[in-house]
Amino acid sequence: MRSWPAPPVPSLPAVDETLELHSTPAATRTPVVSRDGTASLYVCGITPYDATHLGHANTYVQFDILVRYWRACGLDVNYVQNVTDIDDPLLERADATGVDWRMLAESQTDLFRSDMHALRVIPPNTYMGAVEMIPGVVEDVERLLSEGIAYPVPAEGTATPDYYFDIASAEARTGWTFGSIGNYDRTSMEELFPERGGDPERAGKRDPLDPLLWLARREGEPSWDGGTLGEGRPGWHIECSVIARRHLPAPFSVQGGGSDLRFPHHEFSAAHATAADGVPLAEHYAHTGMVGLNGEKMSKSKGNLVLVSELTAKGHDPQAIRALLLSHHWRADWSFHPDDLAFAEARLGRWKSAVAHAEDYDADPSHPSPLQYALMSALSGDLNAPAALDILDLWAAGQFPGGTSRRQTIDLVDALLGISLEA
Ligand code: 5CA
Ligand code: ZN
16 A cells, blocks of 8 residues: 655764664563664554544654664664554444545545654555455464464354454464563453453353454455455454564564554464464564543544644644654653643754754764764664753754764754754
């Protein structure tokens, strides 16, 4: 599927840093080791039934810093993102609003594209919808079935059964242990499962937490050819597992998303992949904090959304929105307050004014400036963007030691932080 236009990214003299990232399964910082000059990333994309809110924007802007950091280290980055363009919440919203589900998905994905473009987020190399990946999903579910890691559950009024993933069998036959990815104990997972799309009450399941792999065709719902599974549509976790495995090496460097995806989503997409391939899905799992409004998580279901498109329509500079997001550490939970945006706008103004008055001279383009070392060193320690912005404040206040020309500064801030300070 089409993504969005790439922003220009100035090239920087390469600096060889070692990135340390807080990985959820390890629950601590771990070095991210690149292989053969490459790094690979999968970030879970939107379910397009409502436009981009600040929580989504935060997740994609924070992972954009990872992409930019890797590129500045001279790595070749392979980045994949999905769109959950078929799932229950999308069908429910389409039903409730009387809009065709395809039109809803298309219009909201388009709005997301224009928001990402406005926020200067580097697009993924592969942007793929669940619907496009259905043949791959069918292939994998058939494989899991033949290996005894999936099983049918008869459904009322359907010609063929639904299919579920067998947690116990996967634990016995693969290297995956239940809870090892999201880092939750069984009691917490039992609490979270029904809140996040799971169906613990479904009769006929071997374990109440076994997740759905393939849903048989229901009257009045869209469905696709499922080969030996029968007509139907994919479960949620298998979608990301299959899209990632078909487009990235196994294991790839980082699986990303918001912390609401720790369980069940990332736990099970990793489990499905390990069961199908025999190797872990990813080396690291990175989860961004949840953005809220007045202390409550911002979510489509609660309707307490601050939309990027509404802020920009009111005349707010998307670059100030970006600066606001990056003033929070990627793992932090935080609540939006309109004053924060005014603060970010003033801050951006100070950086721009400092750049406009900075000295221009011919700096050696192959030699990293002291400012570049400082910013990259801040980012190498668990992608500390707030610390990078503080360094920029120091520089703008004339308190940063070491020379950096006007042009170098513009290129540096643009390449690493995605903020253009050009007048
Ligand atoms: N399509 C699935 C992932 S495969 C999904 O979770 N879609 S979503 O539209 O609900 O969320 C898109 C991304 O934004 C996910 O990575 C999710 O973790 C993240 N996200 C959702 N709400 C928030 C929030 N309030 N704060 C931060 N990130 C959020
Ligand atoms: Zn996903």
